Amino acid sequence: DEIVRAGGQVEPPGMHMIYLPYSDDIRPVEELHSDTDAVPRASDDEVKKAAALMKRIDLKDFSVCQFANPSLQRHYAVLQALALEEDDMPEIKDETVPDEEGMARPGVVKAVEEFKLSVYGDNYDEEGDVKVSEASRKRKAATENAAKECANYDWADLADKGKLKEMTVQELKLYLMAHNLSTTGRKETLISRILTHMGK
Template sequence: SFICNDTGALLQAPQERFQLYNDKVVKFSVRELSDVKRVSSHHLRLLGFKPLDCLKDYHNLSPSTFIYPSDEQIFGSTRVFVALHSSMLRLGRFALAFYGTPTRPRLVALVAQEEVISSSGQDEPPGMHMIYLPYSDDVRYPEEVHLTSGDAPRATDEQIKKASNLLRRIDLKHFSVSHFANPGLQKHYGILEALALGEDEMPDIKDETLPDEEGLARGQE
């Protein structure tokens, strides 16, 4: 703060920060410093593309988000999205982008999903899965404990052979997630139905994602 010599009024000067660089004082205003710290906006910011084999299973630490275009806000976004989507599928690439709040951005991977249509209709829609990538300290390597130990358990050749036979027998060739109803949605629909009909009891919801205990018990007999 400063005092004017003529009027005696208190003058508020804008705050400034500085950084010594190459023996020179580089000044920053509060707004400039805020812009420097702002890594990303709330929108997706495309950084580049990488081969799909660079994306590992352990990179997916949280549920992904499925995204698709809309021309309601930005006209022509669908055309750009379709061109990008088809190119990523053809070249086997995924997109690397910034996403998140301005002060806490996240690196995300955009993986294109091809449309799957069967005789019953559309099984999987076209779009992209936005996978939230982990930071370096989010990835753990528990196997390193056994790298120098001779007591680490190892499967025998017979055990590996039996496990391979088991995997081949339970291979689901025509599996699709659409074959099973979402138990959470079914429970929600059941509550709405009970409220609409004025029923006091909730209908029984069969969770088709749970193991078939009766079938497993019959197989062990």
């Protein structure tokens, strides 16, 4: 806003700056959106199911003012505690977190399931289960293979003689994989993890 005193204008109203594109940046819109088949379109059934879902989770008398910024509220609480020399910090309720209790209502759950069924199809969950089971099958096979390889070493003897340091990282990982331990970290970390597991 323009602020004026008796002596004249104190603060100008300002102006909008709009960056204009260079000539080679200007592209015809028709070329970008000429192929309408390339964009997937929702079917009428999918639109109806989405509308039903939105009606179920509709917030009554919604206003953005109802939800306080949790970071700001925590900041203000810290300032208040410092000013009043309080030791304990008050708990700040994060109102931006989704309402799990409301989303678990039977009507909402049914609407979500119907929407997922219309968009993804009948065997959407089965496809996810197949991927998970395939990954777990590979992981199980790797663990079994590591257990076989691990049996070739006398780990207790190697640990007692301090020869774990002479082994390769890959060999150390065989022990860890065979015992379902984490295989991440440097060589020293792997050795200490093995010794801890062996109780040495």
